[in-house]
Amino acid sequence: GDSVTQMEGPVTLSEEAFLTINCTYTATGYPSLFWYVQYPGEGLQLLLKATKADDKGSNKGFEATYRKETTSFHLEKGSVQVSDSAVYFCALRTKYNNNDMRFGAGTRLTVKP
């Protein structure tokens, strides 16, 4: 079945460091790919998405590129801030799975000043 594997955490970085959180997927057909972020005490919110191969999603300085050849959707940010401390979830959705969202296990990021 469809699944998402993402880098285990926790990840701890200093402010202004470069961030990469790896995400790979297995899916039937061509899924849409998503990154969600969950700040403390809140629900998940969409960070960015990409719906076809080679698309790049971007938002708030975060980027991820849909790589069909490596079935990956790695999240990157060039310079993290303390306010980026949160849990990040990679997810996919495909019409072959009733369009239900499949989530990775989540990666906790802590950014220290």
Place this chain on the structure above:
Amino acid sequence: EADIYQTPRYLVIGTGKKITLECSQTMGHDKMYWYQQDPGMELHLIHYSYGVNSTEKGDLSSESTVSRIRTEHFPLTLESARPSHTSQYLCASTTGTDNSPLHFGNGTRLTVT
């Protein structure tokens, strides 16, 4: 701006009590979901609905039940709460298309003593 609402945000109750967690959305979405989130942050799907009078159990076995009498409302009920039910519960909704994200509520943190 929250388009999906969960109440209560926090609930502490004793063992054996019956409780209902409320979830409402104003977006007219057909698909709605309940997730249980463990302390490690991973999301577990416990119930979903594709529309009025449609409910299904998710991947994680749960002693809770749900109903979907109106499109906008998807309450979750525990007939007899136990300490093992202590968790964060997240409600989400989406349209039927494969490139649309899930919209999440802020969650209910339940503690059963």
